[in-house]
Amino acid sequence: MISRHDVAAVRASSRASSLLQGVRRLAAAAVLALGFAGVAQAAIDAYTFKDDAERARYTELTRELRCPKCQNQDIADSNAPIAADLRKEIYRMLGEGQSNQQIIDFMVDRYGEFVRYKPELNAHTWLLWFGPAGLLLVGAVLIGVIVVRRRRSDREDADMLSDEERQRLAHLLDKNRE
Incomplete structure (x- = not known):
């Protein structure tokens, strides 16, 4: 049998659910109103032209x-x-x-x-026009220098093995081939 407390709990839960649903609707309406507020204030110029x-x-x-x-x-x-x-x-x-x-x-x-979106090329704007290409070129040269130095470093490290280390390395490589 259902007690009075159970009925009261169901009613309270129902009221809370309705209240939560109402708050959600109000929040959605507020978001929509704020979203359309910017559109409503957008400037519209109405000019008449001869042609x-x-x-x-x-x-x-x-x-x-x-x-x-x-x-x-x-x-x-x-x-x-x-x-x-x-x-x-x-x-x-x-x-x-x-x-x-x-x-x-x-x-x-x-x-x-x-x-101007496209400024004229003159003494004041040459950096604006050629600066990005110059930075790209400097970056490419820098990467090239780093790659060349690393390759040289790797070769020099390989040449630094002693005779004993080379023999041991050759022995290990021959052992792995078998």
Whole structure:
């Protein structure tokens, strides 16, 4: 027969299970809400262009220039306030009829070569362009030197056997062949 204590325990267990399930649902809802909060705040620029060529120039320029705050995002993808200002500035300059090079030069004068994803090759950027290849070359030469030294060391170690050790080694090798 089922006692009152058993019924009370089942009811308490059921309430705890319901409470735990409610907490899980609340946590899942909070995670979803936080996940969508970033999407809801994403900046959307609504610019009107006189033709598709101007829209393509705008897209090309915003993809070519780096956000000064984000550092590894172009200004087209960045939600930083400075990126929004730069997009507005590009739109304004396109509206004034300035060329892509004039716009890029303006941005470089204002923010430095860093603002470009592909900086020009000049005296200030040669290390940026050739540094990785130079480091790779130095690493390959270093590995080559280490390999050559180890091979020489191994040969010298093999030549350091005395006559007695060589005879013993020959005897052991002959013994293993039998």
